[in-house]
Amino acid sequence: MIVGPAVHKSAIQFHYDTLTLFYRLFWGRHVHHGFWADGVPTPPMEAAQERLIDLLVSQASIHSGEEVLDVGCGMGGSSLELARRGCRVVGVTLSPVQQAWATMSAKLHGLGSRARFRCADAERLTLPPASIDVMWNVECSEHLHDKPAFFHNVGRWLRPGGRVALCAWLAGDGTRVIPGAYEVCDAFLCPSLGTAADYQQWMADAGLEPVTFLDLTRQVEATWEVCQRRVDRIGGGWLSRILGRETAKFTTSFMTLLDGYRNGSMRYGLFVSRKPG
Numbered sequence: 001m002i003v004g005p006a007v008h009k010s011a012i013q014f015h016y017d018t019l020t021l022f023y024r025l026f027w028g029r030h031v032h033h034g035f036w037a038d039g040v041p042t043p044p045m046e047a048a049q050e051r052l053i054d055l056l057v058s059q060a061s062i063h064s065g066e067e068v069l070d071v072g073c074g075m076g077g078s079s080l081e082l083a084r085r086g087c088r089v090v091g092v093t094l095s096p097v098q099q100a101w102a103t104m105s106a107k108l109h110g111l112g113s114r115a116r117f118r119c120a121d122a123e124r125l126t127l128p129p130a131s132i133d134v135m136w137n138v139e140c141s142e143h144l145h146d147k148p149a150f151f152h153n154v155g156r157w158l159r160p161g162g163r164v165a166l167c168a169w170l171a172g173d174g175t176r177v178i179p180g181a182y183e184v185c186d187a188f189l190c191p192s193l194g195t196a197a198d199y200q201q202w203m204a205d206a207g208l209e210p211v212t213f214l215d216l217t218r219q220v221e222a223t224w225e226v227c228q229r230r231v232d233r234i235g236g237g238w239l240s241r242i243l244g245r246e247t248a249k250f251t252t253s254f255m256t257l258l259d260g261y262r263n264g265s266m267r268y269g270l271f272v273s274r275k276p277g
């Protein structure tokens with residue numbers, strides 16, 4: 001695991017409160033990587049993001065009627081997609097702006113009864129034991145401070161047969177030099193980045209058995225080329241001027257991330273694990 005600089009939750013909340021409109025205009029309704037099976041960034045980003053969702057849904061065998069906790073739900077992109085497929089979803093985000101946004105979107109799409117949103121810290125959530133079928137987590141676990149403790153809670157919240165469906169930015173396997181990974185933690189507000197082995201161990205320690213691990217690095221890395229092109233097109237400097245360099249510093253780190261994926265110091269993983277029973 002790589003440990004980054006100290007990150008306060010208030011900074012994470014501020015980031016998403018301030019930048020949700022930017023993310024919506026710039027990225028679309030999902031705040032996560034796109035998936036291109038051959039690594040070439042066609043079709044466009046938004047369709048590629050939907051494909052990542054499709055892949056995770058199918059790998060985790062999520063079906064209509066299941067109760068899903070979407071941890072780090074952003075603007076509700078995944079939650080609404082799961083609600084559309086007949087799941088009952090509760091999305092949790094640190095950002096009140098995202099919570100309001102997601103709630104409004106659910107109403108506008110007629111999904112308000114199946115997708116609800118809470119503004120809460122997932123590391124302080126209390127849920128009854130065995131109360132959910134799926135813990136969905138797309139690119140939120142990077143922000144969590146105590147990842148093993150979080151998975152321990154998830155192990156209790158899941159019903160027997162329930163699954164973890166998770167996509168995460170990962171540290172490389174630890175045998176390589178890690179240039180830039182600390183910088184990535186700093187720019188993208190990650191207190192730490194686990195390796196694939198760390199995630200597998202945390203889930204095993206929480207009593208969850210492995211179902212799938214896919215290294216999708218080659219299939220998602222083009223995301224950052226697309227982002228860099230978009231920022232270059234609109235001129236990223238104005239964002240720093242409006243929001244301040246600190247808030248917008250992630251926009252200058254896209255290439256650091258891409259380099260990390262290419263030199264093996266970072267990976268991108270999809271995990272499914274299951275509570276026995």
Ligand SMILES: C[S@@+](CC[C@H](N)C(=O)[O-])C[C@H]1O[C@@H](n2cnc3c(N)ncnc32)[C@H](O)[C@@H]1O
Pocket residue numbers: 012016029030031032071072073074075076077078092093094095098120121122123137138139140143144
């Ligand atoms: C990169 S975005 C991913 C959003 C969403 N999963 C998606 O794919 O569109 C990270 C999300 O994690 C949320 N987050 C970060 N730390 C959190 C915490 N401790 N508790 C709840 N949500 C958190 C942020 O508010 C944000 O919504």
